[in-house]
Amino acid sequence: MNEKKIVGEKAVEFIKDGMVVGLGTGTTVYYSIIKLGKLVKEGLNIQGIPTSVQTEELAKQLGIPLVSCNEVEQIDVAIDGADEVNSDLDLIKGGGGALLREKIIAKAANKFIVVATPSKMVGNLGSFQLPVEVAPFGVELTEKHIRKYGINPILRQIEGNPYKTDNGNYIFDCSFPDSLNVKELEEKLNLIPGVVENGLFINMTDIVVSLDDEKNIVLIER
Numbered sequence: 588m589n590e591k592k593i594v595g596e597k598a599v600e601f602i603k604d605g606m607v608v609g610l611g612t613g614t615t616v617y618y619s620i621i622k623l624g625k626l627v628k629e630g631l632n633i634q635g636i637p638t639s640v641q642t643e644e645l646a647k648q649l650g651i652p653l654v655s656c657n658e659v660e661q662i663d664v665a666i667d668g669a670d671e672v673n674s675d676l677d678l679i680k681g682g683g684g685a686l687l688r689e690k691i692i693a694k695a696a697n698k699f700i701v702v703a704t705p706s707k708m709v710g711n712l713g714s715f716q717l718p719v720e721v722a723p724f725g726v727e728l729t730e731k732h733i734r735k736y737g738i739n740p741i742l743r744q745i746e747g748n749p750y751k752t753d754n755g756n757y758i759f760d761c762s763f764p765d766s767l768n769v770k771e772l773e774e775k776l777n778l779i780p781g782v783v784e785n786g787l788f789i790n791m792t793d794i795v796v797s798l799d800d801e802k803n804i805v806l807i808e809r
């Protein structure tokens with residue numbers, strides 16, 4: 588049973604003809620995008636807005652018409668994965684490094700749908716290290732400010748070099764104490780000069796598509 592495929596494809600039922608659709612990034616929403624590609628070939632008329640270069644390339648291969656977020660009046664629905672989802676449907680995202688574009692699109696969408704296998708559902712956010720996207724300029728100063736909140740930031744590396752996002756920035760993967768309130772943490776981090784965005788998505792999710800203990804599809808609404 589491919590859980591990612593099941594939840595990914597289910598979310599596509601929310602997409603109707605004529606919609607502008609935010610296309611998330613990752614291995615779960617991958618199945619939503621594949622399904623959308625099939626439906627487009629069968630005549631579904633949508634415009635997609637990709638949240639990463641990786642998703643843009645996939646959507647192009649599948650023939651999904653794309654549009655820039657600056658060219659549309661509104662985004663009807665955005666579908667995306669998550670690294671963690673708590674019972675308030677707040678999220679940690681950014682394991683794949685796409686958090687900035689994902690958050691811009693999720694915030695702009697009329698409906699934000701998250702596709703999450705049961706392994707992503709947690710009591711408290713924070714077992715997954717929180718990705719924080721930072722400007723390369725002054726990165727060591729930014730790191731010092733992040734540490735002041737009791738957070739332990741680790742610069743994401745790839746082949747011995749700092750990982751670079753699609754926006755040319757770096758990412759700190761941050762472990763933080765349970766005592767920190769995630770709603771406050773989201774705001775505090777973004778007040779630090781040099782922090783571009785963080786992977787806490789608070790009060791943004793409308794629906795989570797997941798599976799229950801019997802592996803039936805469940806729609807969890809906020």
Ligand SMILES: O=C[C@H](O)[C@H](O)[C@H](O)COP(=O)(O)O
Pocket residue numbers: 611612613614615616667668669670680681682683684685686689
């Ligand atoms: O930057 C990556 C995104 O936030 C992904 O949506 C998130 O990491 C979940 O990805 P996956 O579905 O591959 O677990």
